[in-house]
Amino acid sequence: MPAPCSPPPGGYAVKATVVDNMVMRHTGSLAPTLLAVAALILGTVPGCSNNLGVSDGDGIDGEEPFDDGSNIELQGVYDCSERADTGFRNGSRFPITVVSVDARPVEVDTANAYIAMQDAARRDGVNLRIVSGFRTNGEQQYLYGCYVNCNCNNCNLAARPGYSNHQSGHALDLNTSDRGVLSWLNNNGRRFGFSRTVPSEDWHWEWWGNDRDFEGPCGGERAAAAPTSTAPADCPTLPAEGGIIEEDSACFTPGGPTQYLRAVDDANASDGSLIWTGVTAAADAANYGVWWVKPAQAGRYRIEAYINRTYGSSQQAKYAIRHNGRNDLVTLNLTTAGGFRSLGEFEFTTGAAQRVRLDDNTGERSNLSRRIPFDALRITRIDTAAPPPPTAANTCPRVRVSTDGGELNVRPTASTAQAPRGTLPDGSVVDRLSTRQGQEVRGNTDWYEVRQGSLTGFISAAFTTCVQ
Numbered sequence: 001m002p003a004p005c006s007p008p009p010g011g012y013a014v015k016a017t018v019v020d021n022m023v024m025r026h027t028g029s030l031a032p033t034l035l036a037v038a039a040l041i042l043g044t045v046p047g048c049s050n051n052l053g054v055s056d057g058d059g060i061d062g063e064e065p066f067d068d069g070s071n072i073e074l075q076g077v078y079d080c081s082e083r084a085d086t087g088f089r090n091g092s093r094f095p096i097t098v099v100s101v102d103a104r105p106v107e108v109d110t111a112n113a114y115i116a117m118q119d120a121a122r123r124d125g126v127n128l129r130i131v132s133g134f135r136t137n138g139e140q141q142y143l144y145g146c147y148v149n150c151n152c153n154n155c156n157l158a159a160r161p162g163y164s165n166h167q168s169g170h171a172l173d174l175n176t177s178d179r180g181v182l183s184w185l186n187n188n189g190r191r192f193g194f195s196r197t198v199p200s201e202d203w204h205w206e207w208w209g210n211d212r213d214f215e216g217p218c219g220g221e222r223a224a225a226a227p228t229s230t231a232p233a234d235c236p237t238l239p240a241e242g243g244i245i246e247e248d249s250a251c252f253t254p255g256g257p258t259q260y261l262r263a264v265d266d267a268n269a270s271d272g273s274l275i276w277t278g279v280t281a282a283a284d285a286a287n288y289g290v291w292w293v294k295p296a297q298a299g300r301y302r303i304e305a306y307i308n309r310t311y312g313s314s315q316q317a318k319y320a321i322r323h324n325g326r327n328d329l330v331t332l333n334l335t336t337a338g339g340f341r342s343l344g345e346f347e348f349t350t351g352a353a354q355r356v357r358l359d360d361n362t363g364e365r366s367n368l369s370r371r372i373p374f375d376a377l378r379i380t381r382i383d384t385a386a387p388p389p390p391t392a393a394n395t396c397p398r399v400r401v402s403t404d405g406g407e408l409n410v411r412p413t414a415s416t417a418q419a420p421r422g423t424l425p426d427g428s429v430v431d432r433l434s435t436r437q438g439q440e441v442r443g444n445t446d447w448y449e450v451r452q453g454s455l456t457g458f459i460s461a462a463f464t465t466c467v468q
């Protein structure tokens with residue numbers, strides 16, 4: 001539990017984002033202003049006579065969570081390791097299973113759906129992030145006490161302990177103040193079983209869905225039951241040095257209506273044959289292919305897809321790479337070169353749920369008659385060889401922050417372990433003083449020491465682009 005009257009990590013403040021940030025940075029010096037703003041927004045008078053009788057789970061759930069951005073670097077990182085906790089529903093306790101997504105605790109079924117949704121959003125260029133997930137009764141009691149006694153958390157409204165859907169595991173507060181997030185959720189959340197249940201809280205989304213409608217990585221029973229969640233039993237492990245997975249191997253799974261999956265022999269295909277399908281701008285994939293990557297040894301691997309340009313004419317083929325508990329999406333213009341094309345270098349464990357997936361809904365209209373090929377995938381171990389030469393980024397005198405609208409933390413060390421010294425807005429350009437190896441964030445271990453004005457510290461290179 002946090003100390004009384006200090007906001008909890010990922011805690012809560014009023015709706016006005018700018019005010020939130022100022023208050024957090026000036027630690028309370030603006031409290032009177034804040035309360036005045038809160039009063040305007042809530043239509044209540046500060047002073048906290050609590051006669052509103054609200055907050056029984058499906059009413060008002062609480063104020064907008066303050067997005068302190070502390071998990072921006074860990075957006076998209078999940079860990080399906082399950083742990084037991086105590087959930088509450090209508091005031092009654094029940095055992096609940098919790099995993100970690102975006103460095104937040106989330107009930108396992110909700111997490112499974114959220115990760116699938118986050119994957120889909122990323123393909124559309126939108127980065128979803130959980131600001132607040134599962135809450136224990138102690139955490140809800142803290143927030144409720146703040147509201148009733150008006151002595152902490154800006155006296156913000158909170159549901160009664162035992163009655164918040166953050167305690168039943170169904171509710172997630174998402175980063176809807178980031179650009180594009182709310183409209184994407186409004187258009188797509190329902191496909192994954194997510195809906196808004198509190199009209200006045202556009203950040204508060206609840207999952208009451210059916211997990212058969214999509215592929216998510218978490219949940220033991222479901223993962224075993226769903227044929228597309230792990231590699232087929234007859235897919236052999238990949239040798240330590242890597243190997244090639246052809247589309248006719250047991251480690252490749254085609255998906256969708258078979259009449260649209262055309263197997264052809266072609267002299268310019270790897271091994272003389274491939275499968276192709278046409279691409280669409282549909283919301284959901286009809287056809288797809290999955291290459292299962294089951295390394296015998298954990299390590300770092302380069303992944304390359306073989307492109308035959310006759311059957312590879314999509315200009316935005318999206319390869320979704322699930323590796324080591326992470327999801328990455330790599331978009332390739334297939335028309336620029338044929339042969340083996342690199343998708344990047346990724347850490348893999350020895351798990352059987354890791355894969356590269358290519359969907360046909362690239363966003364290109366079907367009347368363009370563009371195609372994607374399912375052919376060889378080459379996996380090459382690289383961490384046993386000499387270290388790679390310095391990348392272009394290592395020569396950048398300055399870098400630009402690229403967070404899709406979020407603020408990027410500036411840390412005292414090359415990890416997320418310590419509280420940030422400050423933040424940098426999306427798009428800001430800062431001097432790069434040095435590069436250091438640190439905590440892996442979205443597959444990238446580079447951290448840049450940067451300076452902007454009097455602020456110096458480290459930012460994850462995963463959220464930067466080079467400025468020459």
Ligand SMILES: [Zn+2]
Nearest residue numbers: 061171173204
């Ligand atoms: Zn909520």
